[in-house]
Amino acid sequence: MPATSRSTKSHRKNPGSQSALRHLNQQRLIECLLSGPSTQAELARQTGLSTATVSNIVKIMQDAGLVSTEPITSSGRRALNVRLNSNGAVAVGIDFGRRHLRVVLASLGYHIIVEETVTLPLGHHAEQGISAAVSLLDKLLVESGVDRSAVVGAGAGIAGPIDRRSGTVAQGAILPEWVGIQILERLEEALNLPVYVDNDANLGALSEVTWGPHSGISNLMFLKIGSGIGAGLIINGAPYYGAVGITGEIGHATIHEYGAICRCGNRGCLETMASTTTMIELLGKGSGLHLEPEDIVRNALARDSATLRVVDDAGLAVGRALGNVANLINPEVIVVGGPLASLGDILLDPIRRGLVRHAVPVIGETTHLAMSSLGARAEALGAAALVFQHAGIKQS
Template sequence: MSSHPTTAPGGPAAPGSQAALRVANRRRVVDAVRSLGDVTQAGIARETALAPSTVSSIVKELTACDLLAVEGEHGGRRGQRVRFSASAGFLLGVDVGHRHVEVAVADLNLTIRARRRTDLPAGHRATEVLATAREILSELRTGLGITADRVLRAGLTLPAPVDADGKGLDSRAILPHWAGLDVQATASRVLDCPVVVENDANAGAVGEHTLGAGRGVQDMAYLKVSHGVGAGLVLGGRLYRGASGAAGEIGHVTLDERAGLCRCGNRGCLETFVSSSAVLELVRPSGRQPRSVRDVVDAALAGDPGCSRVVADTGRLLGGAVAQLCNLLNPELVVLGGDLSRAGELVLAPLDESVRRYALHGGTQPRTMASELGPQAHLLGALVLARSKTPLPV
């Protein structure tokens, strides 16, 4: 028999009544599990300031209706770890890149249960990509034995600025076939569930802040260096999107006005020096024909002098831009994402050196780290955002 939590255990309650208080307390418990993840009942009591006996009885009710699950008997009931039930509902993550789309289905604990990635042609069209995502979702659901109504919400990331309503900003030069499209409405229709849309670097920042290198950090930047270059900013513990969602477009700060034209229409943007295609172009004169930045990083890690030099120079240039970011925002941590981050110290040491050289001395030097979530940072950020917006029946 299905025991999915489709209705509130207590039913609707009059405001101010005992029952309404009970619903409010249940919501606090669920929100604590949502923000803290795998947590003990004692931890929930601390977070919510509810009496341990109240937490214990609410957890029992929500376990009975399959929204929560408890694990472990050590330390008595209050030491039991509480998480979402693995069958309480599912989330969809869709990461759209310049050359790929990756689709994942996760449970409410953000454990990815199935995923598939496929390459896309350059200049892809929104409708084609969404149709591909729908096809992959259908295959993944079939494989997991999940019906469409069990997918509660999707998080979708794009390599372009996205406004607060989930529309792609009208930046035709950045992602031409998505510009001006009401992505949220279109994707919700095609994927058949409510969709949260976010810029990919912003999603990477949320992913690393919640699940990766930035856990517990208040002020951090996530730097996406790939076919496009951008930053996601978490300030005061929250994603900072700016007035129209375009905060952190660090790839388009000008490094050299006399240099080559950027796809945004300006000249000499940071992106024209450090994007994947720029890195591949720099390596070519050495006789190597790498297919991807991953190949360049592998060769650098194996000691190839030309590839090592290109990786280090890219780190130095990124460091110059990071220094400006540090002077403006003073983050505690800068996380480097994208294929280049796999080079570790080969890219981070020159990046740090540039930050030391160009940022204001005293107090503005951030810690710099490679992404902990690696290629999954955007997808996991999308899932975190989807879960944060999903109303759960309490």
Template sequence: MSDGMTGARFPEAQPPGSPSSGSQSSLHRGNLDRVLHAVRMAGALTQAEIARGTGLSAATVSNIVRELKALDMVEVTPTSSGGRRARAVSLSRASGVVVGIDFGHRHLRVAIGDFAHRVLAEEHVPIDVDSSADEGFALADRLLGVLLDRAGVVRSEVTGVGLGVPGPIDIDTGALGSTTILPGWVGCHPREAMGERLGLPVLVDNDANLGALGELVWGAGVGCTEMAYLKVSGGVGAGLVIGGRLYRGPGGTAGEIGHITLDESGPVCRCGNRGCLETFTNASYLLDLLRGSHGTDLTIQRMIELAGAGDAGCRRVVADAGRHVGVGVASLTNLLNPQRIILGGDLAGAGDLLIAPIVESVGRYAIPSASRRLSVVTGSLGERAEVLGAMAMVMSEMAPFAIERTPEPQIAGAAM
């Protein structure tokens, strides 16, 4: 991706299968597959990097790249590596494009990117929290059409669509769970509904998981194998990375940290319990605390601006929210011992005003041996983390070329 996303490495990028001791033809197909997979996951690699990553010889890589270029499957461009001239290999435009769609509490963001990790077009618009799923999907379809025209892409070039939704997806039924922050969406089947509307293959996950994937591949989580992305906005959720991979749990609902109970006598949560972490940290609750003194038109962004300027009331509300979030982070730290907690969502814009009380709570409630190596940071991708993660999901799980569809040694792989 342009936008500073080039050179990314997918932690889950393992070759789909090592060539077995079959015929020379199958060995060659396996080598093609390994090279394409490596390039797809990195966006662009020099031939030396491909050789190191795949274990193939430099001569073999050179021959494969030459073959793939002749088939218009890769592009080769001059670059420099370590002060020396080199050639960067990336998947060609013929590999198609991927689409990311992210639904938040009050926004919709759509982006189109290619397999060389370049964002071709991107836009976001507000949505009504009380809108139905059908209305949301129709809006996404219209916005995608605008962006396809802007990028000069036809729909048939789209390899797949990654869809992010603000709630857990039941792994058995594909339905959006009852804890979504979009009440009109409960029980809908986003993958099927969006796929039918767009006429394209769709993958779906909750927004916190996709935020974690985006930061893991291109942002503040690069190089981490144990981390959590904590989105604090209209709701609170966590995307968990364990062993370099997203952890969703057997039911697909891992990371619902917003429903840790802080106070059994606290406010009733939308999940039906009382005193969940989310009830003390969601945007509506925080703004309600300040509207008596700061007016009814106060927004989270304005609250953060005022807190940064020294407003005592806003600073107190942000600090209290941070301490509550820190209790949840401490529990997560004791349980999983992560290297890093990455903060996303609207409240992450408060930066150190939020991080300091989180760290204070972690120091108070987490086991020292679990928190000693923990860092708490804000995400580097900002509000784009989820939509970029949606594209990363497609790049990781959908290959634009398939060896099996070609009669002779041909291809399998893709990139962004």
């Protein structure tokens, strides 16, 4: 499995009512139909349900617009073929940030049904974030009219590395209060859904080759510049995770040997020179103002000279780090995402200068650099795509 995951079928609670039993059986039919249309008789054989039960559930699903049916002839007998509609299977994408939570519901056809972002307190603990995700998901299901039984699973992105041996959030996360948490186990328990967990930058990369304009690209790097700096890698058409799942930690590449102490314990890491936290600290010195990433964007677009200088310096440092990575893996495309994505060429130009200067000439000249068109929703969309990927569903 390319992402930390585990099916929850074996440990879900027994249904306590006829309604709960019907929803559970409906979910079983949806899981069978994900692989393609089936007759009602085939569905009964696959699920172990009676033909009468399958017929009743199919009728309910058809009335709700989840499936469509058509009479066919199977083995010389008349049968009713059942096909899952594009809105018949829904994936949940969850993005846990340092100060935000974003939840998106996406349909089988890779269409966004509904999404919402809420603010989380700085320094929040895992239980707070998970509880907020449960509440927001319940709210969105009600608002969109999506039956919970139509939900195939939930993908979740965490702002930090995940040790795939233990399934825990590892040291170095932007969410230090989450370190050591068995995130997969806790989310499955809270959401009562199949859950798939990955690093947010990895999900950003996945979103670019599924939702974004770079589908079909086999070698892509997604760079997220935010409170931390991380990269997700698509190599030879597949996400790259390394030995224990901790890859893309470009934010801790040493740029200045005698630079500032980084939270990882080293000196002069890229994060100490180019993260939004560092930019805010530099721009806030002496002013007493509390700035946010959106203030950097607004002031840079307004051509504020101090902001432009800080962004330019950060971009050059990022480009230098990217040059070293590009020399190693030779990506076709590098996509820059995160809260500064709307800066466009103001940020891309210095990154490009740094990349060209520090990469082998032919690599610098042929590596395409672009801003993410998915903006702040990239990680949540990647999380939803992860669910469909595990269900074996290709983009349509």
